[in-house]
Amino acid sequence: MAGKLMRYPADIIDASTDYFKIEILKNIKQGGGFGSISALSSGSRASQISDQYTDKPAEKTIILPIPQNIQDSNGAQWGENKLNDFAAAALGIVGSVVETDNLKDIPGNVTKKMTELQSGGGGSDVANYAKMVAATTAVNALGANVTIGGLLSRSSGQVINQNLEMVFGGVTIRSFNFGWDLVPRSQDEAYIIKSIIKSLKIHTAAKLDNDGMGFLNAPDIFRIGYFKGGKAHPFLNRFKTSALTNMTVNYTGSGTYATYEDGTPVHMKLDLSFKELNPIYREDHEKVDSVGY
Numbered sequence: 001m002a003g004k005l006m007r008y009p010a011d012i013i014d015a016s017t018d019y020f021k022i023e024i025l026k027n028i029k030q031g032g033g034f035g036s037i038s039a040l041s042s043g044s045r046a047s048q049i050s051d052q053y054t055d056k057p058a059e060k061t062i063i064l065p066i067p068q069n070i071q072d073s074n075g076a077q078w079g080e081n082k083l084n085d086f087a088a089a090a091l092g093i094v095g096s097v098v099e100t101d102n103l104k105d106i107p108g109n110v111t112k113k114m115t116e117l118q119s120g121g122g123g124s125d126v127a128n129y130a131k132m133v134a135a136t137t138a139v140n141a142l143g144a145n146v147t148i149g150g151l152l153s154r155s156s157g158q159v160i161n162q163n164l165e166m167v168f169g170g171v172t173i174r175s176f177n178f179g180w181d182l183v184p185r186s187q188d189e190a191y192i193i194k195s196i197i198k199s200l201k202i203h204t205a206a207k208l209d210n211d212g213m214g215f216l217n218a219p220d221i222f223r224i225g226y227f228k229g230g231k232a233h234p235f236l237n238r239f240k241t242s243a244l245t246n247m248t249v250n251y252t253g254s255g256t257y258a259t260y261e262d263g264t265p266v267h268m269k270l271d272l273s274f275k276e277l278n279p280i281y282r283e284d285h286e287k288v289d290s291v292g293y
Contacts, residue, residue: 006196007063008182010189015229018066020178023058023223024203025241048278050241053223060203062196066226067178072237074280074293077169082162086129171279176224176239181253182268190264197249197270204244219243224274238293239276240284246273 012019029049129148136148153159184190207217222242226233252258253267260266285292 004059005061005063006192006199008189008192008196009065009185010192012063012065013229018226018228018233020064020066021225021227022062022064024060024062024199025053025056025221025223026059027218027220028052028056029218048240050276050278053221053241056223058223059220060199062199064180064196067180070178070226070236072176072293073174076171078166079169081165081167083165084160084162086160088163171281173276173279175245175273175275176242177271177273179269179271182270183253183266184260184264187262190260190262193268194264197268200244200247200272204247221277222274233290235290237291238288239274240278240280240293242274242276244272245275247271 007013132148132151136146136151139146149159182193184193203220203222206219209215209217222244224239224242226236228234232238248269248271250269250271251265253265253269258266280293
């Protein structure tokens with residue numbers, strides 16, 4: 001097995017070379033127990049696990065050419081949300097009940113809300129809607145399959161205005177796919193390629209916990225990035241610490257089985273799929289000088 005630094009091609013780096021670096025990091029949660037959870041808390045919010053690996057030294061480093069068809073994708077979860085006028089009115093009534101400290105005040109608050117609806121011209125509509133809900137429930141209890149919307153459309157030709165709106169639903173985790181053609185030009189490069197493949201297989205696999213029956217230790221994780229010379233690439237996107245979720249090696253990269261005398265395939269294809277451990281936030285983009293994450 002090669003040392004801590006594995007580089008393909010062997011002559012890839014000089015002062016201005018662009019390259020892709022994969023750093024293999026030991027999973028800090030391994031064997032940490034419940035006490036390690038407190039390490040994830042910093043100040044008033046939970047810190048991101050990616051932050052724990054920013055300056056952590058790498059177990060091994062792999063340097064490869066910049067892959068083809070590089071791209072990044074950023075987004076957030078947005079989804080449709082519906083709230084009709086009747087539901088909004090019901091929420092108002094429920095809210096008056098929730099805000100009441102004295103149980104004796106509940107009937108009066110409900111009556112007050114209904115009076116406000118009546119004076120606003122919506123009380124009768126709410127009452128009629130409530131009757132339709134009750135009727136639909138009763139009919140369906142007898143084996144029918146009737147919806148409120150269908151019944152309303154049949155009887156009056158109307159449908160309920162759902163007040164459709166897109167609302168923010170949360171953040172997403174990004175994933176990235178990379179591929180390389182590995183063509184060894186010498187015995188040394190053949191050895192490096194073999195070491196790269198085996199190292200990735202070892203560190204992306206779960207570990208048996210010999211000291212704890214019934215448990216597995218998580219695979220190691222990875223710090224990846226585009227570089228120019230010895231620094232992060234000044235333009236291309238950055239990555240957060242990632243997990244290697246899938247690894248595929250095709251030992252017949254040209255579609256035909258062919259090897260050198262020592263058995264090394266003459267053309268291999270390596271495909272890696274990474275998934276970041278944490279979402280990307282606005283503050284992350286603002287902290288870097290490149291195009292962001």
